[in-house]
Amino acid sequence: MIEAFHIEALAHISPAWPVIIGGLIAAIIPNFTLRKALALAVPVMALVLWFNPAAPGTYGIIEFGGFTLETFRYDPLSRIWGLVFIIAAFINAIYGLHEKDRLADTMGMIYAGAGLGAVFAGDLLTLFFFWELTAISSVFLIWGARNNAAYKAGLRYLAIHILSGVLLLAGAVIRASETGSWAFDGTLTIETTGGFLIFLAFGIKCAFPFLHNWLQDAYPKATITGAVVLSAFTTKLAVYALARGYAGTEILIYIGAVMTAFPVFFAVAENDLRKVLAYSLNNQLGFMVVGVGVGTELALNGAAAHAFVHIIYKALLFMSMGAVLLRVGTVKASELGGLFKSMPATAVFCLIGAASISAFPLFSGFVAKALTLAAVAQEGHVLIWFVLIFASAGVLEHSGIKIPYFAFFAHDRGLRVREAPANMLIAMFLAAALCLWFGIFYGNLYEMLPFPEAALYYEPYTFDHIVGQMQLLLGAMFAFTLLVRFGLYPEEKRSENVDFDWIYRRFGDGALRWIWAMMDRLTAAIGNVINAVGRKLGGRMFQAFSPIGALSRDIPSGLLAIWTSALLAVVLLIAYLAP
Amino acid sequence: MSDPSKDKSDELIHPVARPFLWLDAPWLKSAMIWVFGLLALAFAGVDFFHHRHEYVPFAETYGFYAWWGFASFVAAVMIGWFGIRKFLGREENYWDKESHDD
Numbered sequence: 001m002i003e004a005f006h007i008e009a010l011a012h013i014s015p016a017w018p019v020i021i022g023g024l025i026a027a028i029i030p031n032f033t034l035r036k037a038l039a040l041a042v043p044v045m046a047l048v049l050w051f052n053p054a055a056p057g058t059y060g061i062i063e064f065g066g067f068t069l070e071t072f073r074y075d076p077l078s079r080i081w082g083l084v085f086i087i088a089a090f091i092n093a094i095y096g097l098h099e100k101d102r103l104a105d106t107m108g109m110i111y112a113g114a115g116l117g118a119v120f121a122g123d124l125l126t127l128f129f130f131w132e133l134t135a136i137s138s139v140f141l142i143w144g145a146r147n148n149a150a151y152k153a154g155l156r157y158l159a160i161h162i163l164s165g166v167l168l169l170a171g172a173v174i175r176a177s178e179t180g181s182w183a184f185d186g187t188l189t190i191e192t193t194g195g196f197l198i199f200l201a202f203g204i205k206c207a208f209p210f211l212h213n214w215l216q217d218a219y220p221k222a223t224i225t226g227a228v229v230l231s232a233f234t235t236k237l238a239v240y241a242l243a244r245g246y247a248g249t250e251i252l253i254y255i256g257a258v259m260t261a262f263p264v265f266f267a268v269a270e271n272d273l274r275k276v277l278a279y280s281l282n283n284q285l286g287f288m289v290v291g292v293g294v295g296t297e298l299a300l301n302g303a304a305a306h307a308f309v310h311i312i313y314k315a316l317l318f319m320s321m322g323a324v325l326l327r328v329g330t331v332k333a334s335e336l337g338g339l340f341k342s343m344p345a346t347a348v349f350c351l352i353g354a355a356s357i358s359a360f361p362l363f364s365g366f367v368a369k370a371l372t373l374a375a376v377a378q379e380g381h382v383l384i385w386f387v388l389i390f391a392s393a394g395v396l397e398h399s400g401i402k403i404p405y406f407a408f409f410a411h412d413r414g415l416r417v418r419e420a421p422a423n424m425l426i427a428m429f430l431a432a433a434l435c436l437w438f439g440i441f442y443g444n445l446y447e448m449l450p451f452p453e454a455a456l457y458y459e460p461y462t463f464d465h466i467v468g469q470m471q472l473l474l475g476a477m478f479a480f481t482l483l484v485r486f487g488l489y490p491e492e493k494r495s496e497n498v499d500f501d502w503i504y505r506r507f508g509d510g511a512l513r514w515i516w517a518m519m520d521r522l523t524a525a526i527g528n529v530i531n532a533v534g535r536k537l538g539g540r541m542f543q544a545f546s547p548i549g550a551l552s553r554d555i556p557s558g559l560l561a562i563w564t565s566a567l568l569a570v571v572l573l574i575a576y577l578a579p
Numbered sequence: 580m581s582d583p584s585k586d587k588s589d590e591l592i593h594p595v596a597r598p599f600l601w602l603d604a605p606w607l608k609s610a611m612i613w614v615f616g617l618l619a620l621a622f623a624g625v626d627f628f629h630h631r632h633e634y635v636p637f638a639e640t641y642g643f644y645a646w647w648g649f650a651s652f653v654a655a656v657m658i659g660w661f662g663i664r665k666f667l668g669r670e671e672n673y674w675d676k677e678s679h680d681d
Binding site for chain 1 (some may be wrong): 589591592593595596599600602603608609611612615616618619622623625626629631632633634635637638642643644645646647648649650651652653654655656658659660662663664667668669670671672673674675
């Protein structure tokens, strides 16, 4: 366990605040160097605050409008998530050093700070505040690409994330009205209306199946740095929220298993390598969600460890593709190949990220994923275990092989570009070093997990585990070489694969347009009927009341007397019957 | 695949990459089949001399992970190719062409 030092004066300040305030200050700093220095400094300040608490507990309590807001809950679960968010913020700041975009600097910091704030939130109201802040700040990293596709994807992204926030708030309010509690802890349950709405809010951010398309839609359209930053916080915050509130909820096991499997197929067919990484991200989230669903100490350790190492190696992979995008101008697999000749360092870093996500021994994915798989098998979820093993081979396919192979090897397209800028290489180097560090010195990772005793009891580097994993990886790699050799591996081609988003982007959009058109017609038809009735009625009235109408003619006095008598009779009858 | 002799005279190739130009050689593709095939067989062969202890008994069968990895990879590629690309694949400007999106 990392020993904490303690400065009493700082005890109640969440690591989120310096990062958010840094972002706000960056908004008014026109000087590029100062802004970048600030972006590097705030994660360091956050780290100091992360180290600071003397013991687990709830700090930074704010009384506001009759509510008690807990801004700094420091316990084993929030600790590890907080630390990796700080590491990610620092590495991302280095990666974005070349980028001259004040808005991106500002929003990148606020977004990272909001992620930290949400992780350290002790109650649902505080969580809601930071939850929405992550959505509002991060959308600028998509819009930062400054093109029409990114603008529209950003709008869709914002809409679904605001919806997530609204569901969270609605669920929290309903729950508070029923129980009087705003607690963000394990008392949440999907059995109640409030708890279910909150679960759904977390599910949107976690990219549950059918709620996932915002991820593959928005991330590949974000800026080069934006995609790296986005890959770290939102979805892992959702995994944290599920681990905090819904650990052991059985349905998560099945949701997670589906999440591990279906993105594999989409990733195979995808041409945009950043979109492949977005599908891959979805697949990795599945492993974590399964771990949360199993809910044992070992499984929760697995989810936490996986989230920790995943943030680093996924950022590394996004960074390498970002470097390619910067230098070549595209990450379409059909346009790439042979880039190791121009960008050898980027290629090596990408291979390290690929080896980590594929869980090669000595790389971080190996020691993290093993915990979840062991927990799933121990709890007797055999079918789910088989799905996860299938998905592990799938990970190797899309992130382990496809990404580095099609970008840096495969067919040399004659692309001769410069190596990535120095700041990008440094960021990738740091991430790659961490992938190896935690893969080799896994004890450093395990001792930070929510249940360190259970983790340290687990030994990942057994002979059986290494042999089994190498069989899996080599069997899959053999399949790849064989398929390529016999022309059975699909050629990369420029295309777009529609996903569930077709339902709302095409079918739903079409249906709404049809309904709108029909409403237009209906309104016109009703208008016509009203006009016709009006005209007819007007004609009749004219015939009756106009100067040449029926009532203007001389009426015999006898007839008028009869009508007057009848009217009088009616009045008398009413007067008689009235009580 | 580029011509290796051309590569040597290509001044734009990064100096660090020059010693590794053989990675682009045509023979490597065929060689990798043998390398990975033999390594997979070797690791699978370990099961005949050493009993792996697994939480799932079926995973203790000889070479389980090797053939499961092989089959999973082939299945992923085939389903991705024939399931996703054939049925859900559209032209690249699919979302562009009808003006109301992207």
